Amino acid sequence: MTTAVAASIPHQITPSLGDLRAEYAPVFEAIRSGAVQRERGRDLPFLVVEQLKESGFTALRIPAEFGGRGVGLADYIELLTDLAAADSNVAHLLRGHVAFVERLLLGAPDAHRDGWLRRIGAGALIGNANSERQELNEVTTRLEERGGRPVVSGTKYYTTGSLYADWVSLTAVRAGIRHSVLVNAHHPGVQITDDWDGFGQQLTASGSLVLEDVPVDPADVQPFDQADPFTGFGVAVFQTVLLAVAAGIAQAALDDAVAFVRPRRRTFANPGELVPREQEIVQTVVGELAGKVHAARLIVAGQARELERFASRAAGTTAAIGTKEEADRLALDVFKSQQVVLKLALDTATELFEVGGASATSTASRLDRHWRNARTVASHNPAKYRARAVGDHLLNGRVQLWGSRPDGAGSTRPTP
Numbered sequence: 302m303t304t305a306v307a308a309s310i311p312h313q314i315t316p317s318l319g320d321l322r323a324e325y326a327p328v329f330e331a332i333r334s335g336a337v338q339r340e341r342g343r344d345l346p347f348l349v350v351e352q353l354k355e356s357g358f359t360a361l362r363i364p365a366e367f368g369g370r371g372v373g374l375a376d377y378i379e380l381l382t383d384l385a386a387a388d389s390n391v392a393h394l395l396r397g398h399v400a401f402v403e404r405l406l407l408g409a410p411d412a413h414r415d416g417w418l419r420r421i422g423a424g425a426l427i428g429n430a431n432s433e434r435q436e437l438n439e440v441t442t443r444l445e446e447r448g449g450r451p452v453v454s455g456t457k458y459y460t461t462g463s464l465y466a467d468w469v470s471l472t473a474v475r476a477g478i479r480h481s482v483l484v485n486a487h488h489p490g491v492q493i494t495d496d497w498d499g500f501g502q503q504l505t506a507s508g509s510l511v512l513e514d515v516p517v518d519p520a521d522v523q524p525f526d527q528a529d530p531f532t533g534f535g536v537a538v539f540q541t542v543l544l545a546v547a548a549g550i551a552q553a554a555l556d557d558a559v560a561f562v563r564p565r566r567r568t569f570a571n572p573g574e575l576v577p578r579e580q581e582i583v584q585t586v587v588g589e590l591a592g593k594v595h596a597a598r599l600i601v602a603g604q605a606r607e608l609e610r611f612a613s614r615a616a617g618t619t620a621a622i623g624t625k626e627e628a629d630r631l632a633l634d635v636f637k638s639q640q641v642v643l644k645l646a647l648d649t650a651t652e653l654f655e656v657g658g659a660s661a662t663s664t665a666s667r668l669d670r671h672w673r674n675a676r677t678v679a680s681h682n683p684a685k686y687r688a689r690a691v692g693d694h695l696l697n698g699r700v701q702l703w704g705s706r707p708d709g710a711g712s713t714r715p716t717p
Contacts (some may be wrong), residue, residue: 318376321361325380328356333387337667340390345495345504349391350465354424358384359395362402367415368422374403374612378545378605382598385549386556389674390504392549394462396542397429401470403538403608407531409617413520420468428463428486430471430510442512444475444482444522451475451517453482457510464493464506471510472525483521490515501670501677533628534611536702540635540682541604547646547678548597554646554671555590558653561661561668562587577656586655597645600638607631629700636687643679650675 316324332349339346353359362377363369372380381399385392402421408414421427433441433456442455453473463469466486473482484491496508565577577583611631615624650672654661661668693699 315365315371315373318379321372321376321380322383325356325358325383328352328358329383329387332384332391336388336390337670339388339504340667340670343503345464345506346388346391346394347465349388350394350426353384353391353395354426359398359426360422360424362399362406363418363422367418369418374609375602375605378541378608379602381542382545382549382552382601385546386552387549388504389546389550389553389678390502393502393543393546393678394465394505395426396539396546397462397470398427398466399542400429400535400538401427403612404531404535407534407612407616425467426462426465427483428460428466428469430457430460430463430469432457432459434458440472440474440479442471442473444473444480444517447514447516451482451519451522452514453484453512453517454514455512457512459507460493460510461505461507463510464495464508469510471512479525481523481525482517484512484515484517488515499677501673501675528625530625531615531628533625533630533632533700533702534608534615537604537608537628537631537635540632540639541601541608543678543681544597544601544604544635544638544642547642547675548594548601550671550675550678551594551597551646551649554650554653554668554675555587555594557666557668557671558587558590558656561653561666562656565657583656586652590649590652593645593649597642597649600642604635604638607634629702632702633691633694633700636684636691639682639684639687643675643684646675647672647679 331352332346335349338344339349357370358380360369361372361380362374364371377399381392381395398421405414405417405421433439435441440455442453442457444451444453446452453471455473457471460469463486469484469486469491471482471484472479474480486493490513492511492513493506494509494511495506497503497506499507562577562583608631611627615628653668653671690701693701
């Protein structure tokens with residue numbers, strides 16, 4: 302069902318997770334069937350992204366009155382994990398879009414918010430470009446005035462998903478203060494290059510973005526508020542998407558291990574004795590992998606439910622007493638989940654090779670992509686840094702969600 306069709310249905314009933322999975326199963330299967338070939342040829346998934354937009358996937362969280370389906374956050378994260386199992390690159394490139402939508406839904410209704418909800422309900426995709434390749438963790442992208450209108454110029458990196466996007470959310474500095482800015486990705490002053498050279502998640506287009514005097518709607522310029530009570534929620538959403546991608550990678554590794562073993566007739570060191578799927582050691586390895594995947598998915602689903610509960614209480618309201626503390630706790634809980642989910646994904650992607658001999662390392666099947674992808678996702682926001690933040694909070698009562706300087710002048714928070 303396209304977003305246009307969904308928008309035309311009055312009093313639309315929000316579909317269940319089971320119904321959504323049935324609806325998107327053929328879409329995800331088509332994505333899965335081309336994943337290895339896309340990676341082999343570094344074939345960027347533009348057509349896949351368009352298919353997801355046309356199917357309404359990118360607008361599922363948007364309320365029906367704005368062209369979406371009003372799907373709950375927890376169900377959406379479950380679907381995103383399924384998408385990551387089909388192709389982790391595709392799920393990952395939606396990270397900035399998901400976070401942008403969640404922040405919109407948290408805000409009070411007004412013309413600006415509602416206008417963006419309608420845009421996304423109609424199919425617009427949002428990219429993310431906060432980080433820069435600087436020796437110091439600073440923002441050099443500038444927000445200035447040209448002819449009485451704000452324009453932005455600078456260079457970004459780690460621009461995950463922006464090459465596929467219609468709009469890009471980014472950070473820029475004006476008068477020493479960081480601002481959130483939205484730019485039209487199709488403006489001639491915007492140049493996005495697929496120069497991401499990581500060994501994993503190679504099709505997320507997490508490369509460079511150059512801006513040259515790109516005009517900005519003044520309504521789309523917002524200064525960062527150091528006292529924003531919802532900051533922790535935003536951090537938690539960004540990280541939960543990454544964990545959903547990691548859990549999806551683990552699921553894909555398990556699925557590929559099963560697919561690798563089932564048709565095989567030859568077993569290591571015991572010719573003719575048992576086909577591999579009947580060997581106890583192979584069955585044990587697959588069972589252990591299944592346990593790790595099950596645990597990873599449960600953790601991510603539970604984290605998503607916590608986010609949904611917070612959002613349902615806070616949406617459209619001014620922050621009440623205790624909101625900041627609750628939002629910060631959400632972020633710290635996600636940091637705790639990182640310590641487990643990322644390890645489960647990495648272990649699964651490594652141990653799948655125990656189901657076969659040297660043939661499992663064939664580049665034709667590209668089973669190594671699961672470890673490379675899991676390792677790349679785990680390196681985005683290293684779990685050790687997050688563990689340290691949790692430990693500091695428990696031992697000293699401090700909450701530090703970012704690694705930035707407290708003054709905020711010219712500094713940036715790392716990409717969440």
